[in-house]
Amino acid sequence: MLNIRFVDLPSELFAGTQEVLLQLGLCEDAKGTPVTVIRDGEGLSLKSGNHGVTVTYARRCDFFRALSHLPTVLKEGGEVCEKNWQTTLGLMADVSRNAVMTVDAVKRMLRYMALMGYDAMMLYTEDTYELEEYPYFGRMRGRYTAAELRELDDYADSLGIELIPCIQALAHLARALQWKAFAEVHDVDDILLAGEEKTYRLVESMIRTCAKCFRSRRINLGMDEAHLLGRGKYQDKHGYRKPADIMLEHLTIVTDMCKQYGFQPMIWSDMFYRMAFGGRYYVEEGDIAPEIMEKVPEGLVLIYWDYYTTEKKRARFSHMVESHLKFPHNKTMFASGAWSWSGFAPFMRFSLKSAEIQLEACKKYGMRDWLITSWGDNGRECSNFACLSVLLYFAEYGYTGKPDAALLEKRARACLGIGFEELLTLDAPNDMADSTDHPENPCKYLLFNDPLEGLLDAHLDPATVSDRYMEAEQRLSPLTDHPTFGYVYRTLASLCKVLVRKSDFSVRLRNAYLANDRATMAALANEIPTIVCDLDAFLTVFRAQWMRENKPHGFVTQELRIGGLRARLLSTAERISEYLNGTVAGIPELEEAVLPYTATAPSPEDPYASINSWHKMVTACIL
Numbered sequence: 031m032l033n034i035r036f037v038d039l040p041s042e043l044f045a046g047t048q049e050v051l052l053q054l055g056l057c058e059d060a061k062g063t064p065v066t067v068i069r070d071g072e073g074l075s076l077k078s079g080n081h082g083v084t085v086t087y088a089r090r091c092d093f094f095r096a097l098s099h100l101p102t103v104l105k106e107g108g109e110v111c112e113k114n115w116q117t118t119l120g121l122m123a124d125v126s127r128n129a130v131m132t133v134d135a136v137k138r139m140l141r142y143m144a145l146m147g148y149d150a151m152m153l154y155t156e157d158t159y160e161l162e163e164y165p166y167f168g169r170m171r172g173r174y175t176a177a178e179l180r181e182l183d184d185y186a187d188s189l190g191i192e193l194i195p196c197i198q199a200l201a202h203l204a205r206a207l208q209w210k211a212f213a214e215v216h217d218v219d220d221i222l223l224a225g226e227e228k229t230y231r232l233v234e235s236m237i238r239t240c241a242k243c244f245r246s247r248r249i250n251l252g253m254d255e256a257h258l259l260g261r262g263k264y265q266d267k268h269g270y271r272k273p274a275d276i277m278l279e280h281l282t283i284v285t286d287m288c289k290q291y292g293f294q295p296m297i298w299s300d301m302f303y304r305m306a307f308g309g310r311y312y313v314e315e316g317d318i319a320p321e322i323m324e325k326v327p328e329g330l331v332l333i334y335w336d337y338y339t340t341e342k343k344r345a346r347f348s349h350m351v352e353s354h355l356k357f358p359h360n361k362t363m364f365a366s367g368a369w370s371w372s373g374f375a376p377f378m379r380f381s382l383k384s385a386e387i388q389l390e391a392c393k394k395y396g397m398r399d400w401l402i403t404s405w406g407d408n409g410r411e412c413s414n415f416a417c418l419s420v421l422l423y424f425a426e427y428g429y430t431g432k433p434d435a436a437l438l439e440k441r442a443r444a445c446l447g448i449g450f451e452e453l454l455t456l457d458a459p460n461d462m463a464d465s466t467d468h469p470e471n472p473c474k475y476l477l478f479n480d481p482l483e484g485l486l487d488a489h490l491d492p493a494t495v496s497d498r499y500m501e502a503e504q505r506l507s508p509l510t511d512h513p514t515f516g517y518v519y520r521t522l523a524s525l526c527k528v529l530v531r532k533s534d535f536s537v538r539l540r541n542a543y544l545a546n547d548r549a550t551m552a553a554l555a556n557e558i559p560t561i562v563c564d565l566d567a568f569l570t571v572f573r574a575q576w577m578r579e580n581k582p583h584g585f586v587t588q589e590l591r592i593g594g595l596r597a598r599l600l601s602t603a604e605r606i607s608e609y610l611n612g613t614v615a616g617i618p619e620l621e622e623a624v625l626p627y628t629a630t631a632p633s634p635e636d637p638y639a640s641i642n643s644w645h646k647m648v649t650a651c652i653l
Contacts, residue, residue, distance in 0.1 A: 034056055034057070064083070068085070069086070076103045083100065091147055094190055095425075097145065098445045120194070123404050126158050128587055129580040132579065136182055136185075142445060147425050149190060151186060152193075157206040159179060164235065166212065172584060199251040201220050201255055217258075217261075250296050253281065254301060256301060273301075277302075277305065278326070313346070331362070333363045335367070337367030339384045340384065340468070351395050370412040372469060373471040373473055373642065375471075378420055379454060422442055452512075459522050476533040480648060495533045506519045507519075517575050524568040525568050551610060565592065565595065
């Protein structure tokens with residue numbers, strides 16, 4: 031521990047400073063090295079001198095980033111000067127796909143963000159916050175209470191971070207709309223019924239709740255991916271109308287509500303493009319019609335999201351940025367993605383490769399508001415903290431320019447207490463091919479790939495997959511004892527141990543069956559108890575990870591899925607035995623042809639894919 035003594039620490043920094051000092055290995059002591067704090071100028075600076083260290087900062091977020099440099103300056107002396115090029119640097123954490131982060135976990139994330147220099151955070155809440163008038167809204171989903179949201183807002187503010195409400199005011203409300211209590215405001219699919227008075231009472235309740243719980247006067251209303259807008263009950267009541275007209279009317283009503291509560295609203299921008307370009311969001315040429323742009327409410331911020339940029343799509347990305355900047359009355363924020371939403375492990379190397387191209391274009395076009403999304407599609411199996419490497423990269427890019435490997439390693443240890451490359455080791459369960467040209471998630475689909483149906487058997491390399499999972503386990507194992515993040519590495523190492531045998535099991539079984547290799551089939555049946563034992567061990571550590579980071583609601587999905595896999599493995603052992611002892615004449619599932627799951631055949635160089643919907647991957651039958 032390094033002993034320090036603050037001089038002239040502003041009262042607005044006191045509470046937050048106490049939260050991060052221990053994490054930095056700093057201790058306040060009357061005899062410690064003087065640290066003089068001055069609010070002045072632009073950006074941040076630390077200067078070591080005969081009378082201690084002087085820290086200057088422009089914004090509170092700059093001060094907390096400066097603290098992450100303080101241990102090094104205390105030990106080595108010298109000077110640090112940085113200025114953030116960004117206007118907004120934020121994280122959007124998904125807490126709507128079963129995994130609702132605990133209050134303590136959100137606070138932990140906020141501390142890491144503060145030390146990196148972040149000034150904004152959104153908690154993506156579809157129905158995972160309470161509405162007093164609507165008891166079914168977020169029922170049994172681990173929703174945040176108003177008191178919890180206010181506690182988090184206070185905590186974020188103490189660290190110089192704006193906690194921005196992030197809701198859905200049109201679509202993505204399937205979990206709420208499953209209840210008959212919302213039948214009168216349900217259009218079709220996961221979409222609210224536009225033009226309905228009761229819908230606007232519900233939406234106003236959402237906005238009013240946010241106004242009570244958050245300091246921020248910005249609000250993200252969502253309104254993305256409403257693909258079937260106006261095609262259900264709305265069309266029954268009003269006849270067919272252009273989705274663009276319905277969207278703009280609904281948007282105008284809701285943005286007017288926001289103004290009544292003092293909010294500046296923002297929405298994801300995709301619906302404008304999908305309506306203009308036949309359902310497509312990303313286009314390489316063409317713009318939204320000027321008459322549509324003119325109808326977009328003035329002051330509404332558009333969020334351009336793109337999680338898929340590669341070198342081949344560089345021109346497309348630049349065009350989309352240019353197109354967004356043509357809206358005459360609306361600023362644009364850019365949202366990138368930290369790929370942690372396709373299973374148990376992330377794929378941060380792809381995210382970093384994509385971010386490098388995106389940030390270069392954002393800087394070129396002067397787009398200064400950045401958001402990093404960490405979604406949790408299909409149940410949120412991945413640790414909430416797997417995105418930290420990408421968060422660090424964005425922060426360093428904003429404060430110092432494009433960072434090199436040495437800087438990233440140094441800053442990761444300073445802010446997070448772990449190396450940058452060690453964080454990227456979390457990719458190991460998905461890192462089965464020598465390419466990062468597209469995100470892949472074999473650790474999920476090969477776990478749930480049915481041992482008899484084998485719907486995903488075309489999407490692996492049977493010659494190497496087992497060995498690669500053994501190597502992945504060996505890469506993860508040394509980090510399982512890390513004092514802060516070890517539990518995440520334990521979960522993924524345990525998963526890899528399962529996949530050493532499970533990943534290609536259905537392929538080996540089918541090959542032996544078709545070759546009438548009864549000895550190999552018997553050996554495979556005897557292998558199943560070991561797989562089940564490893565699966566049970568994985569579930570234990572996975573449950574521990576979940577309960578450490580999230581509220582318990584939602585883990586039921588994981589146990590049902592893994593429990594179903596366990597039952598299928600045991601059933602497969604019985605089926606093999608019945609075949610070998612002559613009780614049944616064959617195993618029909620193993621006689622079916624192996625077909626690619628995706629529309630195109632997998633590449634021999636990289637057969638792996640991104641396949642995430644459990645209910646589609648696990649069986650061709652009705653669930």
